[in-house]
Amino acid sequence: RKEVEQDPGPFNVPEGATVAFNCTYSNSASQSFFWYRQDCRKEPKLLMSVYSSGNEDGRFTAQLNRASQYISLLIRDSKLSDSATYLCVVIQLGSSNTGKLIFGQGTTLQVKP
Amino acid sequence: DAGVIQSPRHEVTEMGQEVTLRCKPISGHNSLFWYRQTMMRGLELLIYFNNNVPIDDSGMPEDRFSAKMPNASFSTLKIQPSEPRDSAVYFCASSPGRAAGNQPQHFGDGTRLSIL
Numbered sequence: 001r002k003e004v005e006q007d008p009g010p011f012n013v014p015e016g017a018t019v020a021f022n023c024t025y026s027n028s029a030s031q032s033f034f035w036y037r038q039d040c041r042k043e044p045k046l047l048m049s050v051y052s053s054g055n056e057d058g059r060f061t062a063q064l065n066r067a068s069q070y071i072s073l074l075i076r077d078s079k080l081s082d083s084a085t086y087l088c089v090v091i092q093l094g095s096s097n098t099g100k101l102i103f104g105q106g107t108t109l110q111v112k113p
Numbered sequence: 114d115a116g117v118i119q120s121p122r123h124e125v126t127e128m129g130q131e132v133t134l135r136c137k138p139i140s141g142h143n144s145l146f147w148y149r150q151t152m153m154r155g156l157e158l159l160i161y162f163n164n165n166v167p168i169d170d171s172g173m174p175e176d177r178f179s180a181k182m183p184n185a186s187f188s189t190l191k192i193q194p195s196e197p198r199d200s201a202v203y204f205c206a207s208s209p210g211r212a213a214g215n216q217p218q219h220f221g222d223g224t225r226l227s228i229l
Contacts, residue, residue, distance in 0.1 A: 034217060043204055043220035044156065087156065100169055101146070101218065103156040 023088030117221035138207030
């Protein structure tokens with residue numbers, strides 16, 4: 001079983017739609033959580049951090065459920081420019097308080113006019 | 114501000130040749146990471162350094178791969194000898210702080226490596 005699992009999609013949605021991505025992680029000791037965005041043939045870029053209390057950044061809302069080891073990303077009023085691959089990222093802390101990022105395979109979103 | 118700088122952007126070489134990828138992290142960032150991305154396996158962490166010291170190299174595929182960080186502003190990832198299955202995009206990333214705890218990472222543009 002992969003440490004971080006995502007539905008690869010693709011999700012094809014019309015402009016203005018609301019779309020949700022899910023991610024599960026297997027290591028209950030995981031400490032920090034992020035969503036990254038990667039455009040085609042580009043590098044991953046941080047989209048937002050994910051907190052247990054949930055957090056919102058404009059049209060984007062991220063949620064973390066530690067009990068279920070589940071992370072979600074909701075995009076409201078989707079735009080053509082939201083088309084990209086969304087990567088779920090989990091940090092596991094090891095010894096000496098150093099951690100490493102574990103990336104999911106990514107979920108591809110295609111927003112159509 | 115300059116981001117993470119990687120070179121070369123593209124590399125095409127024949128199998129058996131030595132390949133050296135280079136990375137300059139963002140100034141002041143203490144942690145540096147090397148990743149490999151393929152369609153089949155996604156983004157995989159190969160190795161990461163903190164204050165120039167390798168912390169976790171468990172992702173390095175085999176002895177053909179080696180990485181060094183001789184100083185805070187430069188790192189190399191070397192493959193010798195290279196094989197076709199090494200073809201991938203190799204990303205370097207850096208982050209501030211002592212540990213990769215809550216700090217997001219900043220990625221370079223990547224090196225697209227093709228081994229023929």
